Structures are given as structure tokens and as C-alpha cells.
Amino acid sequence: MMNSISESFKSNPIHLNQIIPLDFKSVLTLPDSHTWTLSTDPLQPIPTDPFESVPIIDLTDPNAVLLIRHACEQWGLFQVTNHGIPIDLLKQLELQTKRLFSLPLDQKLRAVRSPEGITGYGLARISAFFPKLMWSEGFSIMGSPLEHASQLWPHHHKIFCNVMEVCQKDMKDLTERILGLMLVSLGLTREDVKWFKPKDRKKQPQALLHLNSYPICPDPSRAMGMAPHTDSSLLTLLHQSSTTGLQVLRDSVRWVPVHPIRGALVVNIGDLMHILSNGRFKSALHQVFVNQTHHRISAAYFYGPPGNVKISPSMKLIDHKHPPLYRSVTWKEYLDAKAKHFNKALDLIRNDVCIAN
Ligand SMILES: O=C(O)CCC(=O)C(=O)O
């Protein structure tokens, strides 16, 4: 089935060099292809001010809406607890993700993503924007992962498929619940956001589950797990294993670690939510570093609007003091802009900027 993500990926193919990962286990030193010049040493601990750490929000807190608004305005990223997704399911997700990435490279390559494709095994798509390669590998899923999972495991893919399908269902429900709270926190009602119909089971959600693996690295101080980026979604829900590495940029100046908390999930504001909120909610720039002792994994669920919907700054948030900052875009149009301009895409659809192209 075609949708915004697959259509955009199809019209922006990626070179195979930027899809096929290194055989990480086979190298003892960091190859030049993966050596980055980093402005800061990622191994130096970042001083953290306890008042300046990533918000953790209990979703059953009566003040959840206010807390969410504050976190979205100040951070663009926060963690949620008491979210209702069973910890056992998250453990299964982690186990199956580890099982996949610990396969030998030649076996993983049986399920490699095609240059125009969206699902399967390979490097993260943002690799195309950097001269050096990242120390990570990924596996993308949209709905049933059967096609690629049966290439990985001709006979033993059932459990993997089950876990990934249940996770997507639960993550869809939770993402929609959080999105609902965010819209309330902006003062918006169902009338203002007509396309948002969380109970509509007939509609396939426009979403992608992306599993990430960050293998143990021989020289983490010169390697990059995932280069700085914002997500192109409305919202992203992320499960990270107990290994640190994720950081978020605060106030455009300071990188702050997003410490793993057992059972908690990370919520990221994506660029489309940034547009919808007319810049009140910030899409968060984030990056991932790797380490020498622990294999890190994560699972990111990117959620977007239905294919035909144009996202624009909500009318309710616009007045003479707050003119609309962005032009309206569908998810496909935005993904196309991102595929061309990467981290500049959001600025390029600002109303005061003309695209020279
Ligand atoms: O691995 C992580 O913690 C973050 C991954 C991420 O940012 C992404 O997949 O977009």
C-alpha cells in the first residue's frame, strides 16, 4: 500500500553505499569512512544541572496537560511514565531487536532495504547527508514485517512479527493519546484538528517503526551513532535500552543527556507538530553517541497525519501578533523537502523565506 512515507522515499532514492552497513564485528579499529571530526568529546560527561534535566511526566498526573505544554515549549522532548504499555512488551521488543541485529551481516543483508524502499535492513536514511558514515544500523517496519522477517528467518519469524505488530498497535494508541493531550494543551479542540480521529480503526495510521542498533565501537570519541537531526513526524515515541547515548539540544546551545529510565518512553516533537503549533512547540534536535562496552538499541515510532492532510499553523494560534510562520504542507511534501534539504527543510518552508532551489 502506498502512503506518504513510501511515496516520498520512492521519489528520493538513496545510493546503495548509503544503505549497506559495515560488518561492525569484523573491524578492530575505526575505519576512516566512520571517523568524524567532533567539536566536543562525547566521552566527557556533560555537567547536568538537576533543574535542567529532561522532563519526566507521569501520564496519570492530574497536571499532565500543563506539564506537557511546558515540556513541549521548553524542550521539544520529554519522557513519559505510567503510559500503559506493558514493560514486558517493551522487553520483548528489545529482545527481538537484539535477536535481529546479532545475526551475521550476510544474513541481515538478505532483508536489505531497496534504494527506493522504506522497509528492511540498512543505514538510517539521514546517512546520505554526511560525508562520514554513522556507527549504527537500522531496520524499518510499516505494519506487518513478514516480508523481510521471513528473509531473515525462513522458519522462525513468527514471534518477531507478533511482537512488532503488537508494539505498533500499542504505540499508535499511546501516541494518539499524547497527541490529544498536546492539542488540548495548545487550546485546540476536535473542531480545530478535524483530521485527527484516534478512534478511527478503518484508517491505516501513517507511521513507521524504526529499530536502531549501535554496536560496540572501538573508538567512540571519534564516532557518531546518529548525527544531529529533528524528526519529520508529528510525534515520535522512542523506547531506548538501558545504555546511554541519546542527547537533546537545549536552548540551541547545550546538549543534555536523555537518561534511560526503566519502562519510560521518550516523546519527541517532530517538525510537523512544530509547524502545526506555529513554532510554539519546538521540534527537538537530537543525536546519539556510541560506547566501547555496551551494544545500544532503540525503537522509534514515527507518527504522521493522513496522506491528504495539509498541516499548517492552527488558525486558533494566529492573530495580528502571531502571524503564521509556516506554509502548509502534506507529510509527503515535507518528507520531499527534508530529503532535499535535510535540517534546513523547516526553515525553508517559513513564510518569510523563498525557496530558490
Ligand atoms: O536511538 C535513539 O535513541 C534515537 C534514534 C533516533 O533519533 C531516530 O531513529 O530518529
Ligand SMILES: [Fe+2]
Ligand atoms: Fe530521531
